Amino acid sequence: MKKIIFALLGGITLTVFLVGTIHAKGLKMTGWPYQPDTVTENLGVFTAQSGIGAEFLPIPSDSYHDKMVSDFATGTGFDLVYVRDNFLAEWASAGWLHPIQDMPGFDQYRKDLSQASIDQLSVDGKVYGLPYYAGMMSFAYNADHLKSAGISAPPKTWDELLAQAKKIKAAGISNKPIALQLKKGNYIVISLEVIAAGFGGTMFDSKHNPVFQKKGSAFWKALAWTRKGLKAGLIDEASLSSGDHDVVNMLSAGSHTFTIVADYNLKAMNDPEKSKNAGKFKIGLIPGDGNTRSGTTSYVRLYSITADAKDKAAAWKLLQFLGGRDANNEYFVAKKWALNFGLGFAQLPLYEDPDVRSSLGKWTNPDVMAEQSKYSVNRGYRFLPYFSDWQTETWAELQEMLMGDDDLGNDLEKLAVAWEDLKN
Amino acid sequence: MKNNFWPALGFLSPALLVILVTIVFPFGYAFFLSFHKWNLKYRDTPFVGFKNYSRILGSETFWEIVGTTAVFCVLSVFLIMTIGYLIALLLNEEFWGRGMLRALLLVPWAIPEVVNGILWKWLLDPSFGILNRILMKIGLIEEYHSWLNSMPSAMFSVIVAYVWTHVPLAALIILAGLQSISKEVKEAALVDGAGIFDRLILITTPLLRPVLVVVLMFETIFALKVFDIIYVLTGGGPGRATTVLGWQIYSRTFTNLAFGRGSALAMLLGLLTLIVAVLYFKYLNKEED
Numbered sequence: 001m002k003k004i005i006f007a008l009l010g011g012i013t014l015t016v017f018l019v020g021t022i023h024a025k026g027l028k029m030t031g032w033p034y035q036p037d038t039v040t041e042n043l044g045v046f047t048a049q050s051g052i053g054a055e056f057l058p059i060p061s062d063s064y065h066d067k068m069v070s071d072f073a074t075g076t077g078f079d080l081v082y083v084r085d086n087f088l089a090e091w092a093s094a095g096w097l098h099p100i101q102d103m104p105g106f107d108q109y110r111k112d113l114s115q116a117s118i119d120q121l122s123v124d125g126k127v128y129g130l131p132y133y134a135g136m137m138s139f140a141y142n143a144d145h146l147k148s149a150g151i152s153a154p155p156k157t158w159d160e161l162l163a164q165a166k167k168i169k170a171a172g173i174s175n176k177p178i179a180l181q182l183k184k185g186n187y188i189v190i191s192l193e194v195i196a197a198g199f200g201g202t203m204f205d206s207k208h209n210p211v212f213q214k215k216g217s218a219f220w221k222a223l224a225w226t227r228k229g230l231k232a233g234l235i236d237e238a239s240l241s242s243g244d245h246d247v248v249n250m251l252s253a254g255s256h257t258f259t260i261v262a263d264y265n266l267k268a269m270n271d272p273e274k275s276k277n278a279g280k281f282k283i284g285l286i287p288g289d290g291n292t293r294s295g296t297t298s299y300v301r302l303y304s305i306t307a308d309a310k311d312k313a314a315a316w317k318l319l320q321f322l323g324g325r326d327a328n329n330e331y332f333v334a335k336k337w338a339l340n341f342g343l344g345f346a347q348l349p350l351y352e353d354p355d356v357r358s359s360l361g362k363w364t365n366p367d368v369m370a371e372q373s374k375y376s377v378n379r380g381y382r383f384l385p386y387f388s389d390w391q392t393e394t395w396a397e398l399q400e401m402l403m404g405d406d407d408l409g410n411d412l413e414k415l416a417v418a419w420e421d422l423k424n
Numbered sequence: 425m426k427n428n429f430w431p432a433l434g435f436l437s438p439a440l441l442v443i444l445v446t447i448v449f450p451f452g453y454a455f456f457l458s459f460h461k462w463n464l465k466y467r468d469t470p471f472v473g474f475k476n477y478s479r480i481l482g483s484e485t486f487w488e489i490v491g492t493t494a495v496f497c498v499l500s501v502f503l504i505m506t507i508g509y510l511i512a513l514l515l516n517e518e519f520w521g522r523g524m525l526r527a528l529l530l531v532p533w534a535i536p537e538v539v540n541g542i543l544w545k546w547l548l549d550p551s552f553g554i555l556n557r558i559l560m561k562i563g564l565i566e567e568y569h570s571w572l573n574s575m576p577s578a579m580f581s582v583i584v585a586y587v588w589t590h591v592p593l594a595a596l597i598i599l600a601g602l603q604s605i606s607k608e609v610k611e612a613a614l615v616d617g618a619g620i621f622d623r624l625i626l627i628t629t630p631l632l633r634p635v636l637v638v639v640l641m642f643e644t645i646f647a648l649k650v651f652d653i654i655y656v657l658t659g660g661g662p663g664r665a666t667t668v669l670g671w672q673i674y675s676r677t678f679t680n681l682a683f684g685r686g687s688a689l690a691m692l693l694g695l696l697t698l699i700v701a702v703l704y705f706k707y708l709n710k711e712e713d
Binding site: 069073240241250389396397399400404 | 464465551575665678
């Protein structure tokens with residue numbers, strides 16, 4: 001009897017081990033947990049088309065970068081990872097990502113992507129992935145709030161934005177009409193970059209030398225304007241702990257009027273299943289300063305093959321399925337993101353797709369989006385390997401500057417010195 | 425007499441192994457790292473001697489953070505000791521429902537710090553937090569306030585959330601001390617005509633001194649190394665308003681991935697904690713002549 005029991009236990013253990021091993025043989029992918037069920041669904045389609053198993057093991061967004069760096073340093077088990085622009089150069093120069101420009105069939109994507117997109121997927125001339133999604137920051141506002149306050153059109157300048165916010169506050173429509181993403185992290189830097197773009201400039205010049213610390217620079221003006229809005233109670237203080245989900249929720253709840261968000265967020269804000277005020281949100285051009293009509297920042301998020309991926313050929317197949325063409329030669333995944341969730345795309349053929357064109361018109365204004373994209377600024381400095389390190393030093397300092405009354409010059413100068421230290 | 429050294433070592437070895445693995449090795453390795461420039465993103469990890477320490481001690485930001493930690497520590501410990509002592513005095517008296525109150529007292533302490541933080545984050549939410557609702561209803565504020573995003577409310581919010589979870593332990597330890605004081609002492613004081621405050625200041629507190637010093641020391645150490653509540657409630661913000669040493673160590677080590685400098689910061693915090701403990705024992709716990 002004992003022998004039978006031990007034999008059974010041994011058999012069960014062996015079975016579990018084998019199943020685990022077989023399960024572990026498929027590709028492993030990680031990223032931040034945006035619509036993980038859809039990602040898993042997509043991977044199921046990939047498996048059906050290619051016969052290669054794949055699973056998605058997401059990591060929370062706020063800790064994604066830090067967890068992945070620890071993972072890379074100890075030898076990652078992931079084959080494919082999501083990458084953002086602000087740490088692409090860091091990971092590529094650390095040797096953690098595998099370049100794909102020499103992979104078979106890559107050249108077809110050179111035709112389907114703009115040079116600007118390819119630049120955002122590249123470091124030192126090597127391409128490190130295919131697009132997950134692309135987009136730009138947009139100005140969103142509650143049209144009903146403006147109508148109730150007797151305002152006929154969204155603001156064209158930053159001063160006009162504060163004036164409209166003041167009017168909306170005085171009318172009792174919203175206590176703190178403007179919600180911005182000023183949370184410590186990539187959020188505060190991106191928000192201030194966008195506002196600076198609206199003031200006609202960027203943080204660094206074309207040679208990646210800091211210009212933000214110069215008195216009267218676009219970034220200086222962006223900080224000063226945001227500080228003014230916070231102190232006047234027109235920009236909600238809660239912005240200092242708000243990221244994209246928070247400002248989307250704040251506007252969807254109807255408590256705020258204006259925000260700056262990634263373009264695809266308007267789909268959620270105008271979705272009756274997700275927003276109490278669906279249908280009221282419109283997109284306008286990000287304000288300018290009178291001399292510059294508008295400005296924005298655009299971005300590409302990518303899928304990359306890790307340097308540690310054991311089966312690069314299989315990983316390349318998965319990468320192409322996700323960011324390129326599937327077995328039916330269609331941009332299946334990119335189109336699905338666009339239609340179902342409003343995510344932007346870098347793949348040029350999708351702009352001609354009738355389903356995509358029709359879908360966009362239901363929750364945003366494609367003409368305004370096209371117009372806004374013309375004002376996108378170049379942020380090549382984000383692709384320097386030390387940008388990520390420098391950026392983490394700025395978060396607390398930028399919040400301190402926004403809350404304080406001191407002259408901005410000293411603190412901005414410290415950040416410029418920190419940049420030069422890292423560069424050298 | 426037989427030499428018992430080897431058998432004793434044999435019996436002690438499991439415990440020694442645990443101490444070695446969980447305390448000695450991590451401490452020793454962190455100490456080693458603190459003398460190196462060690463960043464997970466870079467392959468080179470050169471020995472830099474005391475450079476990490478000199479850079480930290482020479483930084484204005486570090487002293488600002490020490491100041492913030494001191495403010496948090498002093499205010500939290502003062503509130504914990506005061507409220508804890510008062511609750512212990514109350515629970516030392518006989519009254520109906522005392523048993524239930526003692527049990528309820530444990531609830532905040534039993535909640536994990538992270539859950540406590542999330543709870544307070546909801547209470548203090550600027551859009552739908554109940555605190556704003558109550559204060560607005562009773563007319564103390566005219567509009568909803570963002571407690572965690574402005575100063576000094578962010579620091580006070582963190583202190584209140586922290587004190588709430590630490591008072592029960594302090595109260596229970598002090599209560600145990602109170603219950604060990606002989607009843608005859610109290611009765612003698614009553615017979616001598618000592619009033620309630622006289623008994624508290626001249627009899628009870630001196631007799632309770634060893635217990636109070638232990639509670640004070642532990643609460644000071646806990647407050648010096650606070651992290652969880654800061655992580656959940658404010659993330660050290662707004663700006664650096666609630667950035668304490670515990671948060672800075674985490675930020676430097678796991679956000680900047682500078683393990684060398686993070687370890688140096690941790691060593692400095694450990695040294696500070698040790699100094700505080702020694703001072704407490706030296707000056708507060710000496711026997712009366």
